[in-house]
Each structure stands twice: as structure tokens, then as C-alpha cells.
Amino acid sequence: MEFDAILIPPRRAAMIEQRLWHDQTINGYLDACVASCPDKVALTAVSLESGTVRRFTYSEMATMADRIAVGLSRLGVGRNDVVSMQMPNWWQFTLTYLACSRIGAVLNPLMHIFRERELSFMLQHGASKVVIVPRKFRGFDHEAMIDGLRANLPDLQHVVVVDGAGSNSFEELLSGPKWEEVADAQEILTRNRPGADDVMQLIYTSGTTGEPKGVMHSANTTMANIIPYAQRLNLGADDVVLMASPMAHQTGFMYGLMMPIMLRGSVVLQDIWDPKKAVELIRAEGVSFTMASTPFLTDLAKTVGESGQGVPSLRTFLCAGAPIPGPLVENARKMLGAKIVSAWGMTENGAVTLIKIDDDDERAFNTSGCPLPGSEICVVDADGQRLPSNTEGRLLVRSCSNFGGYLRRPHLNATDTDGWFDTGDLAEIDDRGYIRITGRSKDVIIRGGENIPVVEIETLLYKHPAVSQVAIVSYPDERLGERGCAVVVPRPGQTLDLAAVADFLKAEKVALQYIPERLVVLSEMPATPSGKIQKFKLRDIVKEFTAS
Helix, strand or coil: CCCCCCCCHHHHHHHHHCCCCCCCCHHHHHHHHHHHCCCCEEEEEEECCCCEEEEEEHHHHHHHHHHHHHHHHHCCCCCCCEEEEECCCCHHHHHHHHHHHHHCCEEEEECCCCCHHHHHHHHHHCCCCEEEEECEECCEEHHHHHHHHHHHCCCCCEEEEECCCCCCEHHHHHHCCCHHHCCCHHHHHHHCCCCCCCEEEEEECCCCCCCCCEEEEEHHHHHHHHHHHHHHCCCCCCCEEEECCCCCCHHHHHHHHHHHHHHCCEEEEECCCCHHHHHHHHHHHCCCEEEECHHHHHHHHHHHHHHCCCCCCCCEEEECCCCCCHHHHHHHHHHHCCEEEEEEEECCCEEEEECCCCCCCHHHHHCCCEECCCEEEEEECCCCCECCCCCCEEEEEEECCCCCCECCCHHHCCECCCCCEEEEEEEEECCCCCEEEEEECCCEEEECCEEEEHHHHHHHHCCCCCEEEEEEEEEEECCCEEEEEEEEEECCCCCCCHHHHHHHHHHCCCCHHHCCCEEEECCCCCECCCCCECHHHHHHHHHHHHHC
């Protein structure tokens, strides 16, 4: 695969001069952990699905990473080849990323909720050579789904199945044989080590223009974010991270997979969110930090309050993905005893703004923090002119962690010659430099931290024989932050209900989380004189329906 990460080379000299890029890869960090603390438990993977717990010391982690790396090379994977992984938070996820880093391959994390429609595009667009899936997860047959897609994926050479029963199993091909002991193992493990500017991650956004975009990141762009992030949060080698957010999201990947290794700390992975289990793990493993979206915080605070079991080791809960309601911060602070930190960021650049540990709690629900070192933000008007404090405008970011570009879509990179990236969000910046997100110019709904690709779902619904017009807008939800509502004008003589909408989208193989959860039927859409649907009016209409 040829990667066109054109946004990396122009800023290299400045980033190195400012000591914002460190020219390190995860290989160096892992090797340093093995040298300094080989017997320290690095990873504890807890699977609620299977009821198993698997632990790795740093020495064991490095050995398994080498083993999987040689195994991947035996499958023909080499430098710049894409290895796609649709996995929950299992140990195989972490170890496969480390293995890819050993041989210069690029990991493509895929959310386990994705189905045929999303995967067929992503696997083809990314020219995946190998895809790794669970045989089944939460009752869904991932192996059968991928087998059904193979005919339209000319670059895909191998499907590897975790807990598989045949010769294509992860255990048979990668983690079982002692590949690290074969004669040419060391040559395989050293000849294609990637550089810090090489693309190491290809991760897809949920799409705002009808199809997802492949975000390219290097070690330098990700680590330039993780280092100041950990410093602001006072995280170090003694910390234990709980990661229940999916590692196929940047949250899990950067702060649950990469960061603990960089800190020489420990991580506990949880594959299915269960707040009672999370409380148990925090108490048993001495968890001091976690990061997740608002629903996780709501559930955890409620469980602690109802059970009476405290989580005294938990020092910090970083909440991102949607604004945090003030009462939730106050209740969570009381129930958990932890500092609640608000943040804002994107797949394209990681967490850009965080409140500070010594900030008043009020900042967590009135703002999304201030920029990390190495990051700048500004708000501009429609003509690109900077706006004064406390004025809403388009949010631009210039950061050492900005991505390398969108794969095969450089015209969508939204980055000017000075390095400012147009986030698509609307925001205000107060006099102290703290940000408040006020809306989104991008047409995306964030449901529990998961972006819903509105345009794509609307396009599908226009195919429904009963639909004349359709628009999907958000409505507020106490637990998930937002949910999606489909507003429909039916064709003359046709009727439509929510069950029919859901059944139609399920037949189109849409992820369940993307299916609208309410339906409003109108006789006509509010529109501009040119015919453009006025979604701000639809949101008001939906609020009236949901309140009644």
C-alpha cells in the first residue's frame, strides 16, 4: 500500500526543533519496558464474554508480539501492508498492534459493531491484506460476515479468526507456534522496523459526506499527543488504567493501548461494558485512571451509589465525546471521589483540550478544557477571520498531533498552508483560553461517544418506497448524550412507522447503533427558499415531540 500522508513532511523540521515530535516508536518503548521492568504486569485482559482473564508481563508481551509478528510475515505481511482488526478489547488486539509495529505493517482498527456496509468500503479502500476477527462476539458470527464479503475484496489474502476452529485460527497461525524461534526470526523482526514518521495506524471516521474517511497517523503524531496528555493528568508508571472504551476508537487505542506502555504502567481491558464488573476491577486491580464517554460515567456513579462499594483507588475519570451535564459531574465527584476531567478531541488529532487537574469542578461541565502543549485553537467566521473571545465560530486546530491526511482523499484534508485544520465544529473560546463546543457544522450525531454517519443513513432511507423526504437530527438523552430521530415526509398514500424504518435499515446491514430510535412524520419539511431542509427547525420540532 502506498500512503499519501502529505501533512507530515512539511511540519517535521518545526516539530523536531520545538521538541514536540520525539522520533520514537512503540517498539522503543516496549523494549525499554522489557529492559527496566520485565516482570511487571503490563496487561490484564478481562473477557466477560468468555469469563477468562489473561495477564502478560512486559517480557511475556514482547515475546508474544515477536511471535505474532513472525507469524504475520509468514502470511505475506510486510512493510506498509494493512492488517485490519475487528476485535473487542481482547489481548489479541494489543499484541497484534505491537506485532505490526515490529514488521512495519499498518494496523487498521475496526469497531466491532460495523457490519457489511461499513466493512465492505473500509476493507476495500484500505486494501487490507489480512483481516482478524473473532469467530463470534455477543452472538454475532463475524467469520461468516467476512466470508460473505471476500468476493469483492481483491486485496484480502487471509481471514484470521480468534477462537476459530480451522486452519485459519489466530491460535494456529499466529499465537500458538513459537515463531520467534525460527531461524530467520531476528532478521524478520528487525529488517522493516518503521520510522517515527511512517504511517502506523489507519483508522476510519464514521463519515459526514456519505462515506468514511481513512485517517492516517504516525508514531510522532500520536505520541506528540499522549506525552502532554499524561503530563497534564499527572499519570506515570505507578498508574493502572482501566479501558472499557473500544480500542478501535482513538480513545482506547491511544490511551488504553499505547499510553500504558509509554508510561511503563499497567492496563486492564474490559471487553463488554458492565458497571458492576468495572467497579470490581477498579477495586481488585487498583485502577487509578480511566477515560470513557458520558454514559460510562453515569453508569459507574450510579452503581457505586447503589452498591455502597467505593472505588478509592480511582483518582481521575476523563470524560469525552459529549458535553458533561453539571449534575452528573457533581454526583460522580461525590460517588466516585475522583476528579472528573472534561476533554475535546477528534480521531484526526486525539484529545486536543482538557481541563487541568487543579481546575474547579465547574470547568468540567461549562468547558471542554484548554489546549495541551503543542496545540493551538482559534475560532473564525465564515470568511476565515479570527473572532474575539466568547464569540461562536468555526473551530480550527493547529497541533503537533494533527493527522497525516485522509487516505486517497487529500482534497478533504481541510488543512491550510499554515497547518490549521478545520474541525467542522462550532465553538467559543473564553478569556482564559478554555473551549466550549456550541454545535457542529458537520452533520454528525454523537450517540454515547459513537459518531452516527447521518448522510449515509439518510441516503439509504431515501430508497425506502414510502419515503418522500427524510432528515435525521439529534435529540438529547440523559445517558447517551444524543440519540437519532428520523423525520420523514411520506409519499402520497403511504404510511411509515419506526419498526418499518428499523427493519429496512437492518436489511441494508446497517450497524444497530446507527438506526434512528425515534420517528417523526410530517406533511412537509421546513425549508429555505432554495429548498434546503432547515435542520435547526427540525430539532425544535423533535424536542416538542419528545417532550409531549
